[in-house]
Structure formats: structure tokens, C-alpha cells
Amino acid sequence: xxxxxxxxxxxxxxxxxxxxxxxxxxxxxxxxxxxxxxxxxxxxxxxxxxxxxxxxxxxxxxxxxxxxxxxxxxxxxxxxxxxxxxxxxxxxxxxxxxxxxxxxxxxxxxxxxxxxxxxxxxxxxxxxxxxxxxxxxxxxxxxxxxxxxxxxxxxxxxxxxxxxxxxxxxxxxxxxxxxxxxxxxxxxxxxxxxxxxxxxxxxxxxxxxxxxxxxxxxxxxxxxxxxxxxxxxxxxxxxxxxxxxxxxxxxxxxxxxxxxxxxxxxxxxxxxxxxxxxxxxxxxxxxxxxxxxxxxxxxxxxxx
Amino acid sequence: xxxxxxxxxxxxxxxxxxxxxxxxxxxxxxxxxxxxxxxxxxxxxxxxxxxxxxxxxxxxxxxxxxxxxxxxxxxxxxxxxxxxxxxxxxxxxxxxxxxxxxxxxxxxxxxxxxxxxxxxxxxxxxxxxxxxxxxxxxxxxxxxxxxxxxxxxxxxxxxxxxxxxxxxxxxxxxxxxxxxxxxxxxxxxxxxxxxxxxxxxxxxxxxxxxxxxxxxxxxxxxxxxxxxxxxxxxxxxxxxxxxxxxxxxxxxxxxxxxxxxxxxxxxxxxxxxxxxxxxxxxxxxxx
Numbered sequence: 001x002x003x004x005x006x007x008x009x010x011x012x013x014x015x016x017x018x019x020x021x022x023x024x025x026x027x028x029x030x031x032x033x034x035x036x037x038x039x040x041x042x043x044x045x046x047x048x049x050x051x052x053x054x055x056x057x058x059x060x061x062x063x064x065x066x067x068x069x070x071x072x073x074x075x076x077x078x079x080x081x082x083x084x085x086x087x088x089x090x091x092x093x094x095x096x097x098x099x100x101x102x103x104x105x106x107x108x109x110x111x112x113x114x115x116x117x118x119x120x121x122x123x124x125x126x127x128x129x130x131x132x133x134x135x136x137x138x139x140x141x142x143x144x145x146x147x148x149x150x151x152x153x154x155x156x157x158x159x160x161x162x163x164x165x166x167x168x169x170x171x172x173x174x175x176x177x178x179x180x181x182x183x184x185x186x187x188x189x190x191x192x193x194x195x196x197x198x199x200x201x202x203x204x205x206x207x208x209x210x211x212x213x214x215x216x217x218x219x220x221x222x223x224x225x226x227x228x229x230x231x232x233x234x235x236x237x238x239x240x241x242x243x244x245x246x247x248x249x250x251x252x253x254x255x256x257x258x259x260x261x262x263x264x265x266x267x268x269x270x271x272x273x274x275x276x277x278x279x280x281x282x283x284x285x286x287x288x289x290x291x292x293x294x295x296x297x298x299x300x301x302x303x304x
Numbered sequence: 305x306x307x308x309x310x311x312x313x314x315x316x317x318x319x320x321x322x323x324x325x326x327x328x329x330x331x332x333x334x335x336x337x338x339x340x341x342x343x344x345x346x347x348x349x350x351x352x353x354x355x356x357x358x359x360x361x362x363x364x365x366x367x368x369x370x371x372x373x374x375x376x377x378x379x380x381x382x383x384x385x386x387x388x389x390x391x392x393x394x395x396x397x398x399x400x401x402x403x404x405x406x407x408x409x410x411x412x413x414x415x416x417x418x419x420x421x422x423x424x425x426x427x428x429x430x431x432x433x434x435x436x437x438x439x440x441x442x443x444x445x446x447x448x449x450x451x452x453x454x455x456x457x458x459x460x461x462x463x464x465x466x467x468x469x470x471x472x473x474x475x476x477x478x479x480x481x482x483x484x485x486x487x488x489x490x491x492x493x494x495x496x497x498x499x500x501x502x503x504x505x506x507x508x509x510x511x512x513x514x515x516x517x518x519x520x521x522x523x524x525x526x527x528x529x530x531x532x533x534x535x536x537x538x539x540x541x542x543x544x545x546x547x548x549x550x551x552x553x554x555x556x557x558x559x560x561x562x563x564x565x566x567x568x569x570x571x572x573x574x575x576x577x578x579x580x581x582x583x584x585x586x587x588x589x590x591x
Contacts, residue, residue: 021415024407035464036430042441104335115339124574126525225586239527260436281437
């Protein structure tokens with residue numbers, strides 16, 4: 001047996017150049033390390049300095065002063081609050097709307113595929129386009145379509161972006177992310193075997209019971225995917241704010257990414273912007289880990 | 305229930321059937337109505353692109369008009385360079401992400417080591433890194449390396465954005481190839497290169513095109529890096545459209561034409577890749 005050469009299972013070296021599996025993985029890994037981890041550690045480093053590009057030579061080490069400044073100024077705390085309102089508000093609305101639309105599309109009717117295509121469209125619109133179109137053509141208090149609608153229904157025109165700025169941003173982001181929730185929840189529904197519903201109906205389950213005990217447990221995984229990915233993505237919303245309110249009025253619609261953009265590229269305050277960046281990364285990762293934990297627990301306990 | 309007279313039961317069944325039909329019709333109508341409401345901003349933009357500036361502004365809104373194409377010819381004058389930049393950045397970053405990601409996905413799928421799962425998860429976790437956590441040093445590095453406002457600079461960051469997606473998606477497609485095929489090739493003495501180019505790549509080709517469509521959509525619609533790392537020479541469509549934000553209420557028809565030209569190419573891609581979109585958006589968790 002030992003005399004027979006068994007080389008077939010191992011990759012043969014060819015002409016001095018040997019392609020190993022590990023050598024295939026490293027380029028991608030190195031690329032991601034170079035473009036995400038290295039700059040992040042540099043962000044951490046900068047966050048400990050008072051560093052403004054207007055005066056780049058004078059760069060004293062200030063310890064945690066940038067962090068302390070960020071976390072004690074009430075205006076900055078409002079930025080954190082804005083991020084939370086935007087994320088939670090959008091998440092709740094998209095789950096309700098997306099879930100409802102998924103259930104409506106999970107029926108047999110003429111034009112179902114067409115409506116699904118129409119309904120997913122807003123997810124594919126570039127965020128800046130959403131912002132400028134909504135800001136000008138829908139929400140403008142004088143010429144906007146919604147103002148005309150409100151007036152013709154007997155109301156008085158509303159200056160949405162001035163008086164309900166955060167509500168307007170939540171509406172735009174909800175418009176963009178509802179199709180995401182809808183598509184994933186619809187796919188989740190479609191993987192539910194029909195006979196489970198039939199069985200529940202034969203057992204005399206009410207529609208509510210049917211939803212609570214048959215549909216919902218099966219839906220959990222899709223719901224979790226929506227909650228996790230939407231939270232992480234909506235925390236990073238930037239284009240919608242950049243193109244419509246520019247964070248205003250005041251700081252009413254300034255979220256973490258927009259705040260960092262202002263600090264870094266309007267005030268050239270590299271130290272403070274870096275500290276805020278580190279806070280954002282830490283927050284996002286705590287949330288992501290927490291959500292992933294919660295989900296893996298649900299998956300293991302939701303089997304029956 | 306069974307004690308009811310037969311006739312009564314059949315009447316009940318008939319009325320239940322009728323109620324169900326009515327309810328179903330109403331739900332279908334509701335679905336159509338909601339779809340119309342959701343699509344309305346896009347429709348309104350599309351209509352405005354064919355109006356005169358005066359019509360686009362008018363209150364009450366104009367629904368019926370003679371369409372004109374002037375806005376498109378005006379928008380196209382400025383649209384050209386931005387379109388070229390968007391195309392180069394989206395295609396360039398997609399190609400680079402595949403060059404780096406395909407071999408990695410192949411090795412992780414066909415030669416899974418104990419750490420393969422950890423490597424995949426780590427790559428996915430880089431998607432949890434907010435762009436604002438890296439933008440400041442990147443900006444300073446790019447400035448020193450003269451990469452600011454250049455297409456290579458944009459391609460570098462879009463590749464970072466799409467690489468985890470490519471690895472995850474292609475890994476998922478390549479693990480669907482029956483392992484026996486690789487085994488047979490190994491018995492015939494195939495090298496790693498032959499397995500990759502001869503088996504994995506051709507069999508996963510449908511996955512390649514679906515994933516490429518997704519990567520192009522994401523790169524095309526990216527805003528944050530575009531706005532902060534480019535200004536004029538390399539400015540893609542997102543920056544071009546952003547430049548309209550100050551022309552408040554002035555050129556709605558022109559803005560709409562430019563927006564239509566920006567949105568519709570990728571919307572078409574998205575419509576085509578609907579099924580794969582769900583798989584890609586959920587990183588293969590929901591198929």
C-alpha cells in the first residue's frame with residue numbers, strides 16, 4: 001500500500017509555483033484589513049489629540065478630552081438622540097408597512113409580480129435623489145405636491161422640513177427601506193409550507209391565532225435579518241440629510257454621520273470628528289453584537 | 305356543527321365563500337393603492353422630467369401635458385462626465401472585488417479549514433464598520449497620496465464596501481456545487497488552479513452575474529465616500545445630483561430629467577435581479 005504514491009488528494013506543485021488555498025484568501029483579507037482596520041486604529045489615535053487642520057502643526061495630546069466634550073455638551077447629546085429617534089422610528093414604520101405589504105403580496109391575484117416590482121422601486125433610488133426630489137417637489141410649502149394635497153383637502157399648507165424636520169427625514173428613510181423589509185419578509189412568508197396553515201385552519205384556529213402560532217415563529221429569522229441590517233444601515237443615513245435639511249433647523253436632524261461630516265469637513269476638527277467616529281463604531285458594534293445574540297437565542301428556542 | 309341541516313350548511317358555505325371573495329378583492333385593491341402611493345414620488349419625478357419648468361412648478365399640479373425632451377438634452381450636457389465617473393467607479397470596483405473575492409470564496413468553500421467560518425464572519429463584520437469610523441484618516445491619507453478626487457480613490461473604497469458581499473455570495477454559490485465533482489477532479493490529478501477555473505468558476509457563473517449586478521447597484525448609489533472623497537474631476541452622479549440641492553425650486557424639470565437619468569439604469573438592474581437581491585441583501589440568510 002505504501003508503495004503506491006497517493007498524490008491525488010493533495011494539490012501538485014507545478015513548475016515551482018504552488019497555489020495553496022491560504023494564498024487565495026490572504027489578498028482579500030489583507031485588503032479589508034488595510035482599508036478598514038488600519039484607518040479605524042488611526043481614527044482612535046487621532047481622537048486623543050486636539051488636532052485642527054487649520055493649525056496642523058500644533059497638535060497636543062489631550063487624552064479623553066474630546067470624548068468628555070462630546071458626551072457632556074447637551075447639543076451633542078441631542079445628536080445621539082436624533083440618531084436613536086431616526087433609527088427606531090424608521091425600524092418600527094418599515095416593519096409595520098413592510099410586513100403588511102408582504103402579507104398583501106403573499107396572496108394570489110392578477111398583477112402580483114408587477115406590484116412587487118413597483119413596490120421595491122423606492123429602495124433602488126439613490127439617497128441624494130430621494131432627498132432633493134422630496135424636498136423640492138413633494139415637501140415644498142408653496143409648490144410641493146403634498147402642500148397642494150393638504151390644501152385641496154381643506155387644510156393649511158405645512159412647511160414640513162421647517163416644522164416637522166425629523167418626521168420628514170423619517171418619512172424619506174422609511175420610504176426607501178420599506179421595500180427592503182417587504183422583500184425579505186415576503187421571502188420568509190413564501191418559505192412557510194401551505195400545509196401548516198391548512199392544518200391550523202382545520203384545527204379551527206382564528207386568523208389571529210394562525211398568525212401568532214404558525215406564521216410568526218416561522219417569520220422570526222426573516223424579521224431578525226431585517227432588524228439587524230436595517231439598524232446598522234439606518235444608523236449610517238447621510239445622503240437623505242445632506243440633500244434636504246443639512247442637519248437643520250439648528251441640530252434638529254443632525255445624526256452621528258452628519259455631525260462627524262460637519263466636524264471634519266466644515267470645521268476641520270479632526271480630533272473631535274475622530275472621537276465621534278470611534279463612539280459611532282463602538283455603538284454600532286455593541287448594537288450588532290446584542291442583536292446577533294438576541295437572534296441566535298430566538299433561533300435556538302423558537303424551534304418548536 | 306355537523307348537526308346543522310345540510311341545506312343550511314351549504315348556504316353558510318356559499319356566503320362564506322362570497323365574503324372571502326369580496327375580502328380578497330378589497331385586499332387586492334388596497335395593494336394596488338399602496339403600490340401607487342409608494343411609486344408616486346418616482347412617477348412624479350418621471351412626469352416632471354418631460355414638463356416645461358413652468359408646468360413642473362404649477363399649482364394645482366399638471367397631470368396632462370405635451371411631453372418635451374428639452375430637459376434631457378440640457379441635463380445631458382452636464383450629466384456626461386458624472387455618468388462616466390459613476391460607470392468607471394461602479395464597474396472598476398466590482399471587477400476588483402471579484403478579482404480579490406472569488407479566489408477567497410473558492411478556497412473557503414472547497415478547502416474549508418477550522419477557521420473558515422471565523423474568516424467569513426470577520427469579513428461580514430467589516431460591513432458593520434460605519435464609514436464615519438474611517439473617513440477622517442482616509443481623507444488625510446488620500447490627500448497625502450494624491451488620491452482625493454480621483455477615480456482610483458473611489459474604486460478603492462467601493463471595493464472595500466463590496467468585497468465582503470462578493471465573498472459571502474460566491475461562497476454560498478460555490479458550496480452549492482456538489483462536492484463529488486471536486487473529488488473526481490482531484491482523483492484525475494487536477495491542480496487548485498484547474499479546480500477553480502475549470503469547475504468552480506463556470507458552475508458558479510449565474511451567481512457571478514447576480515452578485516455583480518448587486519455590487520454595481522450598491523456602488524452606483526453610494527453617497528458618503530463620493531461626497532467626501534471627490535469634488536469635481538472624479539465626482540460621480542451622487543455628487544452631481546447633490547449639486548442641485550442649492551438650486552431650490554428653480555429648475556425642477558431639469559433636476560427631474562437628471563434624476564431620471566441617474567435612477568433608471570440601476571432601477572432596471574434591480575428589477576432584473578429581484579430574486580438575487582433578497583439573497584444578497586440578507587447575505588444569503590434569506591433565500
